[in-house]
Amino acid sequence: MPEPDSTAARLARSSNPESIPMPEVTDPYLREQLEKRRAELNSAVSAAMPEAPEAPLLEILGEVNSALQRMDDGTYGICPTCNDTVEKERLLADPLVRFCLDHLTSGEQRALERDMELAAKIQRGLLPETNLRFNDWRVHYQYKPAGLVSGDYCDLISPTNVDGKLVFLFGDVAGKGVAAALLMSHLHAMFRSLSGVGLELDGLLERANHVFCESTIAGQYATLICGRAGGAGEVEIASAGHFPALIVGKDGVRKVGSTGVPLGMFAKSRYTIERVLLEPGDSVVLYTDGISEAANTKGEEYGVARIMRVAGERHGWVPQELLAACLKDVNSFSSGARQADDQTMMVIHRTDSAGISLDD
Numbered sequence: 001m002p003e004p005d006s007t008a009a010r011l012a013r014s015s016n017p018e019s020i021p022m023p024e025v026t027d028p029y030l031r032e033q034l035e036k037r038r039a040e041l042n043s044a045v046s047a048a049m050p051e052a053p054e055a056p057l058l059e060i061l062g063e064v065n066s067a068l069q070r071m072d073d074g075t076y077g078i079c080p081t082c083n084d085t086v087e088k089e090r091l092l093a094d095p096l097v098r099f100c101l102d103h104l105t106s107g108e109q110r111a112l113e114r115d116m117e118l119a120a121k122i123q124r125g126l127l128p129e130t131n132l133r134f135n136d137w138r139v140h141y142q143y144k145p146a147g148l149v150s151g152d153y154c155d156l157i158s159p160t161n162v163d164g165k166l167v168f169l170f171g172d173v174a175g176k177g178v179a180a181a182l183l184m185s186h187l188h189a190m191f192r193s194l195s196g197v198g199l200e201l202d203g204l205l206e207r208a209n210h211v212f213c214e215s216t217i218a219g220q221y222a223t224l225i226c227g228r229a230g231g232a233g234e235v236e237i238a239s240a241g242h243f244p245a246l247i248v249g250k251d252g253v254r255k256v257g258s259t260g261v262p263l264g265m266f267a268k269s270r271y272t273i274e275r276v277l278l279e280p281g282d283s284v285v286l287y288t289d290g291i292s293e294a295a296n297t298k299g300e301e302y303g304v305a306r307i308m309r310v311a312g313e314r315h316g317w318v319p320q321e322l323l324a325a326c327l328k329d330v331n332s333f334s335s336g337a338r339q340a341d342d343q344t345m346m347v348i349h350r351t352d353s354a355g356i357s358l359d360d
């Protein structure tokens with residue numbers, strides 16, 4: 001099975017904002033966006049009350065004009081206080097920002113904090129329930145942003161009938177912070193609407209990729225696993241450049257690797273479905289790079305092999321305990337080091353009717 005370590009996949013998984021191919025601050029995209037907004041503002045101003053245009057409209061029009069002027073002067077994206085570059089992610093989210101995060105006015109700082117808290121609240125509201133049960137499936141996950149908001153994505157969509165399949169989605173948007181969180185909510189809405197259409201997984205992923213390519217800007221990627229858990233332990237997995245899913249069985253752990261490139265790279269990407277059969281007691285373990293690449297104080301990475309070992313030694317454990325054991329090991333490994341990236345982990349477990357479950 002193909003390993004997901006293509007250059008493209010690594011690039012997309014990377015969480016270091018410096019290595020993400022973000023458009024340059026003087027990118028034609030931003031100019032185009034600003035010019036489009038100026039045209040819209042101008043028509044809004046003339047449509048409203050040409051003789052007495054509303055002050056807020058004029059104010060923002062002035063800001064757009066001044067941003068375009070700074071692009072002409074070559075000072076766009078440069079913080080006037082420190083002459084350093086303004087964070088590119090913030091320019092993408094709002095092309096009118098002028099100051100770097102370190103040099104916001106106290107009013108701007110408070111407004112930003114309020115916005116971030118609201119964004120975090122909205123994002124938490126998008127998460128599925130943490131202890132989901134569907135037929136003999138039990139799912140548990142942890143979602144832990146490095147900052148207030150996260151670029152990690154996870155969702156669970158239960159079928160409307162008992163014969164249906166449970167859809168699980170798990171991914172990581174390139175980058176961090178607000179821009180990544182916006183893309184995460186975009187993925188959430190897209191899969192929520194597409195999953196009801198009745199497509200096979202490969203078709204679902206292809207359609208989602210197409211929409212994602214059309215609606216995001218160049219350089220915005222997401223790695224993603226899209227799976228379905230059905231009757232008799234059957235699990236289907238399709239992966240767009242994400243880390244291998246780990247199947248924890250009685251006889252060991254095996255990887256189900258990626259079957260395609262990350263979402264948002266090429267509109268015509270194709271994906272294939274891997275099918276695995278889980279016995280009662282088996283689990284699927286999914287994780288983002290915040291887990292597998294968690295660093296210790298010496299700068300060493302945690303690694304997928306260690307997740308496999310820790311999870312493999314705990315076959316048959318209920319998902320809450322399996323997950324807790326894995327995270328405890330990650331935390332003790334990286335103890336003393338800063339959590340550099342969003343950490344998300346999910347366990348999809350087929351219950352062993354003979355065993356004891358926490359839920360029962």
Ligand SMILES: [Zn+2]
Nearest residue numbers: 079082100103
């Ligand atoms: Zn500054």
